[in-house]
Amino acid sequence: MNLFSIENLKLELGGREVLNIPALDIPGDQIVALTGPNGSGKTSLLQLLGGLITPHRGGIKYRDQDLFSQTTAVQDRMRRDLGIVLQSPYLFKTTVLSNVCYGLISRGISRTEAAEKARETLELVGLGSFGKRSHSALSGGEAQRVALARALVLEPKVLLLDEPFANVDAVSRSVIERVLVQENRYLKTSVIFTTHDLDQAYRMADTVVTLFEGRIHDGSMENLFHGRVRQTPDGPVFDSGSINVAVSSGHDKAMTAAIPPESIIVSLDSDMATSARNCLEGTITSVRERNGSVDMGVNIGEPLVARITRTSYERMDLKLGQKVWLVFKAESVKLY
Numbered sequence: 001m002n003l004f005s006i007e008n009l010k011l012e013l014g015g016r017e018v019l020n021i022p023a024l025d026i027p028g029d030q031i032v033a034l035t036g037p038n039g040s041g042k043t044s045l046l047q048l049l050g051g052l053i054t055p056h057r058g059g060i061k062y063r064d065q066d067l068f069s070q071t072t073a074v075q076d077r078m079r080r081d082l083g084i085v086l087q088s089p090y091l092f093k094t095t096v097l098s099n100v101c102y103g104l105i106s107r108g109i110s111r112t113e114a115a116e117k118a119r120e121t122l123e124l125v126g127l128g129s130f131g132k133r134s135h136s137a138l139s140g141g142e143a144q145r146v147a148l149a150r151a152l153v154l155e156p157k158v159l160l161l162d163e164p165f166a167n168v169d170a171v172s173r174s175v176i177e178r179v180l181v182q183e184n185r186y187l188k189t190s191v192i193f194t195t196h197d198l199d200q201a202y203r204m205a206d207t208v209v210t211l212f213e214g215r216i217h218d219g220s221m222e223n224l225f226h227g228r229v230r231q232t233p234d235g236p237v238f239d240s241g242s243i244n245v246a247v248s249s250g251h252d253k254a255m256t257a258a259i260p261p262e263s264i265i266v267s268l269d270s271d272m273a274t275s276a277r278n279c280l281e282g283t284i285t286s287v288r289e290r291n292g293s294v295d296m297g298v299n300i301g302e303p304l305v306a307r308i309t310r311t312s313y314e315r316m317d318l319k320l321g322q323k324v325w326l327v328f329k330a331e332s333v334k335l336y
Helices: 042-049 072-080 096-106 111-124 140-152 170-187 198-204 310-316
Strands: 004-013 016-026 031-035 057-062 082-085 158-162 190-195 207-212 215-217 224-226 228-232 235-239 244-246 256-258 265-267 278-290 293-299 303-309 323-328
Touching: 004 042, 016 042, 016 207, 016 215, 031 042, 031 170, 031 198, 042 158, 042 190, 072 082, 082 140, 096 111, 096 140, 111 140, 140 158, 140 170, 158 170, 170 190, 170 198, 190 198, 198 278, 244 278, 278 303, 293 310, 293 323, 303 310
Parallel strands: 031 190, 031 207, 082 158, 158 190
Antiparallel strands: 004 016, 004 057, 207 215, 224 256, 228 235, 235 244, 265 323, 278 293, 278 323, 293 303
C-alpha cells in the first residue's frame, strides 16, 4: 500500500497553475525527497500532502483514504499521523520546553508526563539543556531543531518537512539528518522533505521526486535549459541563446531541454569516433563525488554537469580548468 497516491491533481494560486500532476505514488516507510528549483511547486505539494491546502481538481489518497473527501473526524484521525515542520517554523513566545510540550498537553497528556517526554525528545535533537531557554534566544538552526522536536514528541507516523536543511548551521544540519534517518530506519517513520540540495537528496532519500514548473520531471534537475527548437540543414537543434544542441525530431514546440548527466561522455579528444551528433568543448569548473561517481561541472557557454565513474576520472587525470569535450547523442536530450 502506498503512503500517498495522487491522481489528476491540479492546484492554482493567484490565477496561476502551480501543480499539474496526473499520477504520483509515494511509498511508505521510506525517506522521500521532493526536489526542484524555486517555483517548481515542491512546497505546495508538501502542503497538499499535509492537508494544509486543498487542490482545485483531483485527489490525494492517504493509505487508500481520500484526504479531502472524508468526514471531519476521519480527516482529524489522518492528520494526527502527520508531523509537519515548516521552513520558517513558528515558535510560541515561551520557553523551549513549553513549545515542545504544547501538542502533548493539547492531547490530554498530563503536564508532568508531557515535560518528561519533551526533555527526552530535546535530548534526541541535541538540545537537552535548552528547556528553560526562551524562544527568542535561539539561532535559526536551534529553532529548526525545536520545531522538529515538537513534531517528533507526538510520535507521528509521517514527517513532512519543508527545506529542513536550508539556512541552518552545520551542527544543526548534521543533527537533523541523523535524527531523520534514525526515525525512519528504527521507528519506520515515513519522512518526506523538500530540498534544493541534490547531494542531500540523493545521499539521504530512498526515493527522489523531481518537480519542474509544477510537473513531475523524469530525471535529475541538472542540465535544464530554456529556449526553443529550430530547424537547420543538419537537423533540429535546441537553441538556449548560448548553446545549440542537436535533438531528435518531433518536438518542435518544446521550450525546455534536459540532458541527463550520466548520458554524457567526457573526452580529451575532439575527434573521438562516435555517431553522437553533439560534441561540445568546455572547461572543467568543479568536481565533486556522489555515491561512487564523479560529477564534473563544465562550462560550455552554459554550465553543464557530466557524471562519470571514479575510474574514468582518475584514468584521464582530469583537473580544474582543463579543456574537455562533452559528447552525447541527440536522442539523449529530453524535450518538454
